[in-house]
Amino acid sequence: MREVVEKLSEAASACAEAPLWPLPDAELLGFLNGVYQAQQVLHAALLHAVREVEGRGIPQKENVATANMWMRTRLLITSREAGGLLAQARLLDADPAVDALVKAGEVNASQLAVISSVLGELPASLDAESRLQASRLLGDWAPVLDPVELRRAGNRILAHVEPDEGDAAEEERLRRRERDVHAHRYFTLSPLGDGRISLRGMLDAESAAVVSAALDPLCSPAGAAAEQAETGEARTPEQRRADALVEICRGMLAGGTLPENGGDRPQVTVTAAFDVLKGELTSGVLDDGEPVSASTVRRMACDARLLPLVMDGPGQVLDAGRTRRLVSGSLRQALVARDRGCTFPGCDRPSRWCDGHHVRPWSEGGTTDLGNVTLLCGYHHRVVHDANSGWEVRMGDDGHxxxxxxPHLDPARRPRRNQFHRRT
Known part of the structure; x- marks a missing residue:
């Protein structure tokens, strides 16, 4: 198998390095189609490997919280990409007919996602033969329909495989789809590494109506002309909605009605040298690691509770006030400033989802101060406390x-650190 993969890599490199400018149009288009089809077939091989990794429980063996997190770290891809690969791999494992279409290069990754969704919406009472017929129809349509068109055609698949079901079946399909859409709702915030945060999500129609009703009063275009006359700048509809979302969240934070999170009331944290507040330095850092300008730090400090921290060059907090027994208050703020999130190697969980862990247990005389506590998410907190896991945590010479x-992961037991939350 290794030789096959090496030959594939060599062939792919040859295609990537081949000059295309001498090719006539017909040959160029043939090259485009051929490379794309080969890419889709290789995508099937990738999905088979993904499913085998998950089936063997390799992420769990390496004490990684989820298969998604393991994929992200292993392949250096985003969480969204990892989730897509896992979902498609599970589909091919469950449906040999769709697997065969993908292996033949007749269905691409986007179409595969649509087929998965359509087949998942079929009634549970539908017999195996009708399901197979639906799968084959979708496969027949895929070579001539893009994903949007395939989705529309798939919405009426029952009319082709079970025409006697009639309106009752269509009504049940719509109800089931509404339930499924609600079950698959999600919302993510993903740093892009350039100061922007990507927001992605999915809501059912009813929930989206609620969100729209809350946003609309704050992003109505009615005052756009007056706003432009006053400020000289007109916001786009997308910008108005973004600003409205922030204003709603800002109001909730200021109102103090949100539940506690990590032992403290929800709050926005910015870490900066004291001189930044006087305008002598240039930037600060939010609790998720994103840098902000000095002017932003000063603006946030105008209406904030300030917690002084004394830090050295490597980022170690030297003083955060009085030591407490519980990891809360000023101690937790200092811990967040130092660790920034779960410190277990490879984990991307933010500080808001983490507990304070005593390196030397409190019951054994361990103190509750920065030299003996670290942030761990719930999953890795359990891993460290499980004697059978074999993982140990200690404080390094630099206080991190x-x-x-x-030993089964590294016989030499070389120390590892979390690189995900590093800011330099």
């Missing part, structure tokens, strides 16, 4: 936590 892996 490091982890010793079990």
């Amino acid at each position: 936590p490091e982890f010793l892996p079990p």
